[in-house]
Amino acid sequence: MIKVIIAGFKGRMGSAAVKMVQEDESLELVALVDPKTSETAVDGIPVFNDKLSLVGFDADVWADFTIPAVAFENTKFALENHFCPVVGTTGFTESQISELISLSQVNKVGGLIAPNFAIGAILLMEFAQKAAQYFPDVEIIELHHDNKQDAPSGTAIKTAELIKEKRSFKKQGAADEVETMAGARGAEFDGMRIHSVRLPGLVAHQEVIFGAKGEGLTIRHDSYDRVSFMGGVNVGIKKVVEIDTLVYGLDHLL
Numbered sequence: 001m002i003k004v005i006i007a008g009f010k011g012r013m014g015s016a017a018v019k020m021v022q023e024d025e026s027l028e029l030v031a032l033v034d035p036k037t038s039e040t041a042v043d044g045i046p047v048f049n050d051k052l053s054l055v056g057f058d059a060d061v062w063a064d065f066t067i068p069a070v071a072f073e074n075t076k077f078a079l080e081n082h083f084c085p086v087v088g089t090t091g092f093t094e095s096q097i098s099e100l101i102s103l104s105q106v107n108k109v110g111g112l113i114a115p116n117f118a119i120g121a122i123l124l125m126e127f128a129q130k131a132a133q134y135f136p137d138v139e140i141i142e143l144h145h146d147n148k149q150d151a152p153s154g155t156a157i158k159t160a161e162l163i164k165e166k167r168s169f170k171k172q173g174a175a176d177e178v179e180t181m182a183g184a185r186g187a188e189f190d191g192m193r194i195h196s197v198r199l200p201g202l203v204a205h206q207e208v209i210f211g212a213k214g215e216g217l218t219i220r221h222d223s224y225d226r227v228s229f230m231g232g233v234n235v236g237i238k239k240v241v242e243i244d245t246l247v248y249g250l251d252h253l254l
């Protein structure tokens with residue numbers, strides 16, 4: 001049995017993860033973390049307001065679906081206390097990810113930071129990376145619900161990073177392009193543009209649009225329901241206990 005702690009258990013992702021863990025007989029939900037709730041237990045599972053109360057606790061995995069402001073400290077805490085982190089929370093900087101990978105290697109603790117757990121999104125990123133070898137002109141449009149705290153999304157950043165590995169550098173748009181309204185051309189990453197749409201009714205969606213002489217290619221993924229992420233979370237929980245370093249991207253464990 002893999003013993004799992006879920007931080008952010010009352011949120012949209014956290015509550016879906018609670019259900020998924022409870023439905024899998026090879027997983028055991030042993031603790032829940034939320035800083036504000038007054039509940040002390042849910043279905044007999046203890047609830048903690050402060051992660052420091054979990055020092056020395058008997059658990060294997062720390063699943064994190066919280067907020068960008070606390071995810072780095074939570075992941076550090078998990079690694080320092082030998083709970084393998086499985087982190088869905090987005091908003092990490094490149095240097096934070098490097099620091100966490102080093103810490104995991106020093107402590108010999110496996111872990112995963114996955115900007116997206118949906119298999120379709122992993123495939124979209126792989127296909128986009130391949131297409132970028134032939135189509136260096138590319139723009140990413142990510143579309144999310146209007147409660148999302150970070151922009152651009154973790155998935156859009158990861159997609160751009162993967163594209164950068166294979167694309168010949170190009171600063172897109174006209175050389176003398178002018179934004180008559182600030183932000184009109186979106187965020188810039190390595191000469192590419194990333195656009196963030198926030199609307200009620202959306203869950204999580206992304207298009208990667210390539211353009212070339214006389215043709216275009218659009219790759220799109222849609223998560224209509226958070227259940228789309230749970231297969232990937234399940235795989236992450238089962239794989240991190242078998243490795244001794246933290247990896248960035250679910251593709252490393254598939």
Ligand SMILES: NC(=O)C1=CN([C@@H]2O[C@H](COP(=O)(O)OP(=O)(O)OC[C@H]3O[C@@H](n4cnc5c(N)ncnc54)[C@H](OP(=O)(O)O)[C@@H]3O)[C@@H](O)[C@H]2O)C=CC1
Nearest residue numbers: 008010011012013034065066070088089090114115116117
């Ligand atoms: N990797 C992936 O595939 C996916 C990643 N995400 C990411 O997961 C994260 C959570 O998303 P979502 O569930 O939609 O967000 P929610 O806002 O629904 O949930 C976040 C939860 O975290 C709680 N929280 C805040 N601070 C702490 C803390 N210090 N310790 C424990 N819990 C805390 C919040 O409680 P309260 O409201 O009381 O403050 C809230 O219940 C986001 O970063 C999002 O981008 C989302 C979907 C898929």
Ligand SMILES: O=C(O)C1=N[C@H](C(=O)O)C[C@H](O)C1
Nearest residue numbers: 090115116148153154155204
């Ligand atoms: O906040 C969300 O909802 C999501 N966040 C992740 C991201 O930032 O990419 C994954 C997915 O897009 C849903």
